[in-house]
Amino acid sequence: MSELLHSFVNNLVCRAVSGKFSMEEGRNRLFRELTDINAGLLGGFHIQDYFPSLGRIELVRKVACAKTRRVRKRWDDLLDKLIDDHAARMATHQDEDDDKDFIYVLLSLQKEYGLTRDHIKAILIDMFEAGTDTSYMTLEFAMTELIRKPHLMKKLQEEVRRNVPAGQEMVTEDNLPGMTYLKAVIKETLRLHPPVPLLLPHYSLDACEVAGYTIPANTRVVVNAWALGRHSGYWERENEFVPERFLSGDVAGGVDLKPNEFQFLAFGSGRRMCPGVHSASATIEAMLSNLMYRFDWQLPAGMKAEDVDMTEVFGITVSRKEKLLLVPQAA
Numbered sequence: 001m002s003e004l005l006h007s008f009v010n011n012l013v014c015r016a017v018s019g020k021f022s023m024e025e026g027r028n029r030l031f032r033e034l035t036d037i038n039a040g041l042l043g044g045f046h047i048q049d050y051f052p053s054l055g056r057i058e059l060v061r062k063v064a065c066a067k068t069r070r071v072r073k074r075w076d077d078l079l080d081k082l083i084d085d086h087a088a089r090m091a092t093h094q095d096e097d098d099d100k101d102f103i104y105v106l107l108s109l110q111k112e113y114g115l116t117r118d119h120i121k122a123i124l125i126d127m128f129e130a131g132t133d134t135s136y137m138t139l140e141f142a143m144t145e146l147i148r149k150p151h152l153m154k155k156l157q158e159e160v161r162r163n164v165p166a167g168q169e170m171v172t173e174d175n176l177p178g179m180t181y182l183k184a185v186i187k188e189t190l191r192l193h194p195p196v197p198l199l200l201p202h203y204s205l206d207a208c209e210v211a212g213y214t215i216p217a218n219t220r221v222v223v224n225a226w227a228l229g230r231h232s233g234y235w236e237r238e239n240e241f242v243p244e245r246f247l248s249g250d251v252a253g254g255v256d257l258k259p260n261e262f263q264f265l266a267f268g269s270g271r272r273m274c275p276g277v278h279s280a281s282a283t284i285e286a287m288l289s290n291l292m293y294r295f296d297w298q299l300p301a302g303m304k305a306e307d308v309d310m311t312e313v314f315g316i317t318v319s320r321k322e323k324l325l326l327v328p329q330a331a
């Protein structure tokens with residue numbers, strides 16, 4: 001299951017960014033390898049974070065950044081070729097029948113916004129880094145929670161199957177609006193397992209006071225969204241997977257993925273909140289609903305719900321330590 005979900009999200013982002021031939025050319029595998037290396041580097045140990053003055057010593061910088069430089073070269077080679085190919089097609093008007101992938105969009109805005117090639121490459125890498133693991137982990141945690149609570153999976157399957165006209169092969173976007181329990185399951189997954197539990201580091205522009213503490217201007221601020229999502233002051237049965245809490249009429253019924261209150265911050269909040277929130281919701285809803293529609297799921301023979309290992313691995317994102325193994329049966 002883990003492998004399938006990871007490939008699905010990686011291929012989707014790859015196609016949106018670089019076009020429909022991404023899989024045929026094997027680019028999806030290369031993007032995945034580079035994204036994995038980046039994730040390891042971003043979430044890893046950096047001596048300059050603990051001893052900033054060491055970062056000013058050239059030799060330390062050279063040693064600490066050696067791997068980063070190597071991976072940067074590989075990103076450069078890949079992205080330069082893609083950008084050159086797209087630019088050439090645009091210059092000769094061969095792009096007219098192509099899907100307008102993200103590289104085309106950025107190139108068409110390049111002059112208007114004064115984007116350099118490095119800006120474009122950085123935005124493209126951001127898309128992979130921010131868009132792949134987060135959606136994949138949410139899907140994987142949702143399936144993990146559902147397999148541990150089969151009565152909730154059954155409830156979700158009933159909702160999905162009720163909303164799809166008989167004989168239809170797959171769930172389509174048109175079927176999704178009626179699936180309120182599906183949305184509640186996704187929110188509850190994000191509450192318990194926010195893929196970016198400390199958001200991204202923020203920086204205070206002005207001094208301010210929070211809960212009696214003064215935060216001076218120019219301070220790096222880290223927000224613990226994981227702890228807020230499990231705070232007993234905001235949530236009943238805070239460590240339990242209870243999607244019903246997000247149904248209208250229940251306590252958190254009105255809590256949105258773009259919340260005005262700060263107890264649910266899986267996508268952050270304010271002007272630096274995740275710009276991918278709608279894309280992520282669409283991706284996760286489409287995949288999860290189809291998994292529920294087409295298959296009945298079981299744990300491998302001899303395994304019980306309480307045997308599912310819930311250990312997490314910490315990095316900039318938090319993932320499951322063990323791969324999720326499930327057995328599908330056609331519904």
Ligand code: HEM
Pocket residue numbers: 126127130131132134135138194195196199200201265266267268269271272273274275276277279280
């Ligand atoms: C379940 C899926 C996702 C989750 C939980 C998630 C969560 C987050 C969080 C917590 C942040 C930092 C917000 C802050 O510090 O206040 C963020 C930033 C960002 N996300 Fe997402 N994200 C998801 C999917 C996506 C997708 C699919 C894309 C793009 C296709 C994306 C693009 C970005 C970008 C570009 C940023 C940086 C924004 C900035 O620095 O201004 N994310 N995301």
